[in-house]
Amino acid sequence: MVQLVAAQVERVEPLHWWAGMSNPDVQLLVYGEQLADKVVSIDYPGVQLIKTHRPENPNYLFLDLRIATAAKPGVFPIRFTETGTEAIVYHYELKARDPELHRLQGVNTSDLIYLIMPDRFANGDDGNDIVPNLHETALNRDSLYYRHGGDLQGIIDHLDYLEELGVTALWLNPVLTNDQPTTSYHGYANTENYEIDPRFGGNEAYRKLIDACHNRGMKVVKDLVHNHFGTNHYTVRDLPMPDWVHEWPAYTKTNYREQVHMDPYASKADRVVMVDGWFDKQMADMNHQNPFVRNYITQSHIWWIEEMGVDGFRLDTYAYNDLDYMAEWATKITEEYPRMTFFGETWVHGVPNQAFFTTGNRINQGVDTGLQGVTDFQGLWAIYEALNGKFGWMDGVVRLYNTLANDFMYEDPSRNVVFLDNHDLSRFYSVVGEDDLKFRSGIAWLLTTRGIPQLYYGTEILMKNYANPDGLVREDFPGGWKGDRVDKFTASGRSAAENEAFDYVKKLANYRKQHAVLHTGKLLQFIPENGVYVYFRYDEQATVMVIMNSNAEAVTLDTERFAEGLRGRRGAVNVVTDEVLTDIGRIAVPATTTMVLELR
Known part of the structure; x- marks a missing residue:
């Protein structure tokens, strides 16, 4: 008699999959103690086990499945057997696809993206502030580095505010579980690929947020990190194979020099350090040349699109990725979801350096990454110069003109995301010396120039500070917590200057929303x-x-x-x-x- 003891298999990822996908293949990562000697079998119409991969670590198996077009949704057993032992049976679900999930898919020039750091925006459910089984349980709103308690319910509670402002899309800093011992609030060192951090409300809160946004005609952009996992990710703590991450004899940090990708005279050693060096000690650099790593990361992104109906992706630390892998990733995403859009963070200096990473191979890159658009840092530096510099042959507003004059380097510059500040940069109001006129000029440019505009939370109410340290630009939105002295989500809680700034942004944002000439x-x-x-x-x-x-x-x-x-x-x-x-x-x-x- 077969005994069902699925608990012996600790994990199977992706958590489930779907019938009727364009790509019939999916690779399951199976994790559990001493699985190496198990013989795997599947008996379900339309599902074929093509190959079982047995890596060096006996706690892992990788299963290549092919799902036929005729396969029906349902639950089927995956059997793990070994001579002389009872079989382990894991029940895996093949779901039916929901075509309605993707009705808003694709962030474009008609949108105004609003960037939110969830831990610092609003606390809608204080019951999830502390989750005892996670490493970081401290909650301290007076600290720049500890968690403050903001969550997804807090964002849901303020969708009226965002809609009034003219926002049409939300980009949240990463919300996957970040079970690191310190500074876990920012989310950029995920330790799970299929779980929203329970301190943000978990997967159900994320689904609730997306549904609430879609019901208003608003979109949600998911922040992805291809380059690294948190060091507490289970696949980093117990490596499936030695080359799962980039290992060095001693800790080696990236040199942060994107030029090695394009420099015809660059040394191989410099390029290796740039791409394979670690971004931070808590961020293990993933080996994108390993096909199992590629599958694991890409499938998790497809899973979130299909499971939740996210509308777009922002790709973190894009220049640090293996560009051949990113080209493959873009192809797989767009083949499955032709309307899906994504843009990459390219914190670089110079239009050629930025355009290098975009799709089209227009400037002799030698690789077509498939990257549709970028975070337009060149536009950012230019508007700073236009507002703060002295006019001259190459200075002041001329810098802005010259930057746009180089748009011929992009396949489609309108897909670039233009912005005035973000979670890593000094707040725009501080950058312009708290000058209200310069602030308004910057907002006017943001909402009338080409591209997709992005506004950082609190910019509209003149939140200020310099990114030294960066926690100073990640302060709580006043009024997002019970007991806050003021509530700046309301006009009565804002000062006269703050209301003037809010009304200015609101007027231009809603005008832009209603006038296609500023979109296309x-x-x-x-x-x-x-x-x-x-x-x-x-x-x-x-x-x-x-x-x-x-x-x-x-x-x-x-x-x-x-x-x-x-x-x-x-x-x-x-x-x-x-x-x-x-x-x-x-x-x-x-x-x-x-x-x-x-x-x-």
Whole structure:
């Protein structure tokens, strides 16, 4: 008699799979004590066990399954047998796909992404603040490094606020379980691939958040980390095979030099340290040349799309990955989900360095990564220079013009994500010296330039500080916790200046949301003169003119030079103030101001 003792198999991942996938193959990782001598068998119509891989570590098996088109959803037994012992039976589920999960899939230029660090945004369920079986149980809101208790329910509780602001998509810093002993709040050292951190509410809270967003027509972007796992990940603590991670005789940190990917004179040694060196001592660098590692990571990402219906991916530390693997990953994702979109973090300097990582092999990269878009750091440095620099031949607003002039290097620059700050950078309001006019100019550029705009939580209420240390830019959103002295999710809890900033962002964000010309309209820019930068967004239905005056004095702009963009229009409406301009032959632009005009 066969005795069912599934507990002897500790894990099978992916946790389940689906019938009817475009790719019929899936590789199961099976983990349990001393599995090496087990003979594996599967008897289920349409499911074929192609091969059993037995790595060096006897606690692992890798099973290659092929699922026929005709296979029906259901639960089937996987039998592990050995002469003289009772069989182990693990029941594995093949689910039916839900086509409704993907109705919003794909983040694009019509969206405004709002970036949230979940631990620092709002605490909607204080019952999950401390989970005793995890390493880090301390909760201390006065510390920059301990957990503060924010969770997914806290985000759900404030979707009205985000919708009012004009947000259409949420990007959350990683929410997978991060069972590291310290600084686990940021999520970038995951120790599970199929589990949302219980301190955020677990998988069900994540499903609840996605459903709540989808019901409002909002999207959810999942933050992925291909490059590394946390050192407490079970596959790192008990390696399936010696080359599962990049091991060094002594701890070796990456050199953080993306140039080795593109430098024709780079040494092999430098490239190895860049790609194979560890990002941090708590972050084991995964060996992307190992096909079992590739399958394990890629399948987990497919699982989250199919299981939860996530709409897009942000790819962390993109330049540190093996680019051949990233090309393979992009192909597998888009073959299964043609509407899925993803963008990579490319914290680099120089448009060629940034464009190098994008799809198209347009600048002699030698590899087509398939990466659709990037976090546009070059646009970031340019807007900082435009607002804080002095105008000159190559400075100030000219830097912004020059950066966009290099867009020919991208297959589609509109897929780049433009931003003013994020969880690793100094807050934008501080960067511009807490100057409200410069702040508004930056927001105006963000919401009218090409690409997909991203706003960091709290920017709209003038949250400030410099990223030294980075915890200073990851402070709690005031009002997200019971007992907070003020609640800045409400107008009554905000100061007059904060309400003015919020209303400004809200007005432009919702205007952008309602006007396709700022999503898909063409961009026409003119060479800046005397610290004034002018560009247009236009299509057959509408034209928007943007005038950025970076001077500390007001200017009167003669618009005859811009006839190509004006296209015969003689009047305009100021999008922010609703002021009607009956004659735009000459336009008075206040000091340090960016005007957004809808031409009539």
